[in-house]
Amino acid sequence: QSVLTQPPSVSGAPGQRVTISCTGSSANIGAGYDVQWYQQLPGTAPKLLIYGNNNRPSGVPDRFSGSKSGTSASLAITGLQAEDEADYYCQSYDSSLSGSVFGGGTKLTVL
Amino acid sequence: QLQLQESGPGLVKPSETLSLICTVSGGSVTSSSYYWGWIRQPPGKGLDWIGTIYSSESTYYNPSLRSRVSISVDTSKNQFSLKLTSVTAADTAVYYCARSPGVKAGFDPWGQGTLVTVSS
Numbered sequence: 001q002s003v004l005t006q007p008p009s010v011s012g013a014p015g016q017r018v019t020i021s022c023t024g025s026s027a028n029i030g031a032g033y034d035v036q037w038y039q040q041l042p043g044t045a046p047k048l049l050i051y052g053n054n055n056r057p058s059g060v061p062d063r064f065s066g067s068k069s070g071t072s073a074s075l076a077i078t079g080l081q082a083e084d085e086a087d088y089y090c091q092s093y094d095s096s097l098s099g100s101v102f103g104g105g106t107k108l109t110v111l
Numbered sequence: 112q113l114q115l116q117e118s119g120p121g122l123v124k125p126s127e128t129l130s131l132i133c134t135v136s137g138g139s140v141t142s143s144s145y146y147w148g149w150i151r152q153p154p155g156k157g158l159d160w161i162g163t164i165y166s167s168e169s170t171y172y173n174p175s176l177r178s179r180v181s182i183s184v185d186t187s188k189n190q191f192s193l194k195l196t197s198v199t200a201a202d203t204a205v206y207y208c209a210r211s212p213g214v215k216a217g218f219d220p221w222g223q224g225t226l227v228t229v230s231s
Contacts, residue, residue, distance in 0.1 A: 002157060036217030038158075045207055046158065048219035057219065089158055093215035099171055100148070100160040100218075 003028065004090050004103035011109040012080045020106045022073045022090030028101060030071035033093040037066055037075045040087040040105075049088070050075060077108070085110045113138040115208050115222035123202075123229050129195040133208030133222060134188070141166060141186050146211040148218055149182060149193045151204040159204075163214055164191060171214050198229045 005023040012018040022035065029035055035053050038046035048057055050066035053073065065076045077084055090103040119131035140147060148163040162172040167184045181194045195202060205226050209218035
């Protein structure tokens with residue numbers, strides 16, 4: 001069981017908006033630690049998509065956005081494209097474990 | 112542009128020690144601005160943080176692996192390494208190295224990853 005909880009899968013049609021949730025606790029997200037999001041295309045290494053809850057690295061389209069509230073965070077993807085089909089992971093720091101923790105991952109299917 | 116590359120044996124026998132190296136190019140492992148980490152991903156499963164090191168001074172390990180893991184830095188070769196002792200089939204995974212701006216921050220960039228299989 002992952003410390004951060006994500007839905008196993010989400011789906012949407014091209015052009016639609018989807019959101020992926022990441023639920024933690026008072027030891028991680030709720031404690032104010034930053035949340036990062038990663039995109040992992042099939043057969044490749046994870047790529048940083050969002051850092052510091054809602055910041056995009058250079059080169060990441062503004063179709064991707066992050067938010068955080070309480071003990072949860074969300075990744076929103078607007079204008080879905082076929083190339084967005086991938087696994088998405090959230091990550092934060094956990095004070096009880098004194099280290100990084102990841103969500104279990106969410107598989108996004110573009111219908 | 113910073114690049115990381117994992118290397119090491121792709122097959123390790125049960126009870127033996129897994130040893131991997133991450134070679135850093137386009138940057139220095141001695142940079143005071145960055146930490147260096149290892150993350151693994153069992154086949155078909157999610158990401159699992161193994162540990163992080165800062166400039167040979169401080170190490171941070173996943174509590175579930177702490178008794179078996181060691182991360183170190185070789186400044187002369189601009190590399191950092193991972194050692195995991197007493198491996199079992201449960202340690203079979205793709206192992207990634209990555210850079211981080213802090214122990215409580217994210218990881219970017221990542222190496223391409225290397226598959227290590229534990230089997231006799």
